[in-house]
Amino acid sequence: MDSFDFIVIGAGSSGCAAAGRLSENGAHSVLLLEAGGRDRNPWIHVPAGYAKIYANPALTWGYATEPSPGLNGRVVFTPSGRVLGGSSSINGLVYIRGQREDFDAWRRDGAEGWGYDDVLPYFRKSEAQQHGADAFHGADGPLSVSDAAGRDELCRAFVESATAAGFGFNRDFNGAGQEGFGYFQVTTRNGRRVSSATAFLSSTRNRRNLDIRCSAEVDHIIVRDGRACEVAYAAGELLTHVRARRAIVLCAGGINSPAILQRSGIGRGEWLRAAGIDVVHDLAGVGSNLHDHVQARLALRSRRLPTLNSALRSVGGKLGMALQYALFRRGPLACAAGQAGGFARSRPGLERPDVMFIYLPFSSADYRKGLDPFSGFSVSASQLRPESRGEVRVASADRRQAPMIQPNFLTAEIDRATLLRALRLARRVLSSDPIRSEIAREERPGVDVESDDELLAYVRETAASIYHPVGTCRMGGGPDAVVDPRLRVHGLDGLVVADASIMPSIVSGPTNATAIMIGEKAAALLLG
Numbered sequence: 342m343d344s345f346d347f348i349v350i351g352a353g354s355s356g357c358a359a360a361g362r363l364s365e366n367g368a369h370s371v372l373l374l375e376a377g378g379r380d381r382n383p384w385i386h387v388p389a390g391y392a393k394i395y396a397n398p399a400l401t402w403g404y405a406t407e408p409s410p411g412l413n414g415r416v417v418f419t420p421s422g423r424v425l426g427g428s429s430s431i432n433g434l435v436y437i438r439g440q441r442e443d444f445d446a447w448r449r450d451g452a453e454g455w456g457y458d459d460v461l462p463y464f465r466k467s468e469a470q471q472h473g474a475d476a477f478h479g480a481d482g483p484l485s486v487s488d489a490a491g492r493d494e495l496c497r498a499f500v501e502s503a504t505a506a507g508f509g510f511n512r513d514f515n516g517a518g519q520e521g522f523g524y525f526q527v528t529t530r531n532g533r534r535v536s537s538a539t540a541f542l543s544s545t546r547n548r549r550n551l552d553i554r555c556s557a558e559v560d561h562i563i564v565r566d567g568r569a570c571e572v573a574y575a576a577g578e579l580l581t582h583v584r585a586r587r588a589i590v591l592c593a594g595g596i597n598s599p600a601i602l603q604r605s606g607i608g609r610g611e612w613l614r615a616a617g618i619d620v621v622h623d624l625a626g627v628g629s630n631l632h633d634h635v636q637a638r639l640a641l642r643s644r645r646l647p648t649l650n651s652a653l654r655s656v657g658g659k660l661g662m663a664l665q666y667a668l669f670r671r672g673p674l675a676c677a678a679g680q681a682g683g684f685a686r687s688r689p690g691l692e693r694p695d696v697m698f699i700y701l702p703f704s705s706a707d708y709r710k711g712l713d714p715f716s717g718f719s720v721s722a723s724q725l726r727p728e729s730r731g732e733v734r735v736a737s738a739d740r741r742q743a744p745m746i747q748p749n750f751l752t753a754e755i756d757r758a759t760l761l762r763a764l765r766l767a768r769r770v771l772s773s774d775p776i777r778s779e780i781a782r783e784e785r786p787g788v789d790v791e792s793d794d795e796l797l798a799y800v801r802e803t804a805a806s807i808y809h810p811v812g813t814c815r816m817g818g819g820p821d822a823v824v825d826p827r828l829r830v831h832g833l834d835g836l837v838v839a840d841a842s843i844m845p846s847i848v849s850g851p852t853n854a855t856a857i858m859i860g861e862k863a864a865a866l867l868l869g
């Protein structure tokens with residue numbers, strides 16, 4: 342059996358950072374196991390290729406939730422990358438870290454060493470900031486962070502209208518404060534996506550101590566005498582066993598990390614027995630505390646300005662876009678899904694923003710079915726720190742059976758109320774000039790949908806995840822915690838979880854930057 346110092350499971354945002362850093366000094370042998378294939382699909386590397394890949398069954402796990410009681414029993418599409426780079430290879434590229442208070446709350450709740458001042462050095466370490474280093478940003482890391490390309494006129498009008506409506510302009514959402522509206526930064530370099538794989542693995546080709554095995558789906562982890570020591574993975578039909586001398590580092594993401602633990606007999610005894618799995622280590626929190634950002638969108642018809650909808654409708658438009666991108670790495674193909682947005686307090690008396698807005702240069706009733714047949718754009722509104730909690734549970738030990746995902750979206754009253762306030766704030770921005778004069782009408786839900794009941798009915802019928810599942814292997818103390826602040830699974834030796842699943846509570850913003858920070862810090866903790 343092959344053996345390694347560290348076996349990292351999952352080459353996603355966290356896993357690539359962890360494996361890259363663990364193998365950097367050449368002193369340790371590292372095996373990185375990834376269920377998906379290499380990141381060869383060309384659309385992965387084109388920012389606007391997002392639309393072509395995020396639902397592609399060859400590149401994603403293609404999960405869906407159980408019927409969601411807060412969303413009229415709808416099943417919600419839950420993509421997650423299954424390819425080198427994981428979700429960072431298919432995501433919307435927006436780079437946001439969250440708020441200082443998010444991390445300080447983690448530390449207060451038992452995650453010693455994870456307060457904002459503790460994690461900032463790891464964010465800075467990863468980063469290659471386009472505008473250079475300062476107190477908040479790093480310039481020497483492998484992860485390029487650049488201004489979002491291709492701001493169109495509507496995008497600029499949106500940001501100007503937000504400031505006209507009194508929200509304030511923010512130059513740097515990852516700087517001193519998050520509040521205000523402005524332009525996003527994204528993980529791109531020279532008009533191409535920078536995934537965690539591009540950032541942390543592309544320089545490792547000649548590293549003989551790092552073995553990267555793709556199309557290697559981990560079945561389970563083997564525990565002997567209280568120590569996790571082996572990993573069984575499927576390459577084709579056969580299971581291969583590999584041994585870890587120092588640690589197994591589980592980085593399979595918010596859905597699959599708890600699923601792998603449960604398949605290995607590590608989890609809540611009652612759930613495991615119900616799935617026909619022998620209990621190896623009874624750990625109640627595995628798979629609980631699932632939460633995610635929910636978005637509701639307003640779709641607007643543009644009065645005169647073209648949007649991505651119109652550009653994509655004509656052959657000439659598509660050709661022009663392709664040429665612009667091929668020759669100059671500019672134009673709509675160089676655009677990430679989210680170009681601009683903002684963070685605001687949805688009611689007086691709050692100490693910090695509780696809602697987020699994203700301007701999207703296109704509109705669609707269902708992205709998987711195509712864009713609207715008119716020049717449209719959208720504004721997405723979401724609550725930053727939802728309180729609804731759900732769970733991830735495997736139904737059996739068979740890895741080919743998808744886990745049951747029940748996020749219980751919008752079951753907490755405060756989540757519903759905050760989302761409705763967010764939609765009203767979005768309308769306030771849209772009814773301010775200059776964007777107001779550019780809107781022919783609000784297509785969805787339409788201005789007639791006005792009362793709380795009507796708006797809530799719209800939300801229940803249309804709201805969706807923004808694909809940030811976290812919390813299912815919660816870090817901290819207490820009966821529901823899965824890992825300690827050094828990311829070691831409580832009660833076992835040799836097993837660490839390091840990915841979005843360890844967030845005790847979701848950060849105030851998209852989760853990729855934080856997942857990468859977690860991989861960075863995990864490697865430092867393991868090497869330290």
Ligand SMILES: Cc1cc2nc3c(=O)[nH]c(=O)nc-3n(C[C@H](O)[C@H](O)[C@H](O)COP(=O)(O)OP(=O)(O)OC[C@H]3O[C@@H](n4cnc5c(N)ncnc54)[C@H](O)[C@@H]3O)c2cc1C
Pocket residue numbers: 350351352353354355356374375376377395420421422423424425426427428429431432433434435436437557558559560592593594595597598601807808809810840841842850851852853854856
């Ligand atoms: C469509 C989409 C859009 C998003 N947009 C943004 C955005 O714009 N900005 C932002 O900040 N965040 C965004 N996110 C969220 C962000 O990308 C994720 O939070 C982050 O990538 C999670 O990192 P992770 O390492 O926890 O998991 P992942 O990056 O998902 O990595 C997990 C890896 O483990 C592998 N794996 C799983 N199970 C196994 C197994 N059994 N064996 C071997 N390997 C396995 C997976 O294939 C995957 O490669 C988006 C996510 C999605 C899906």
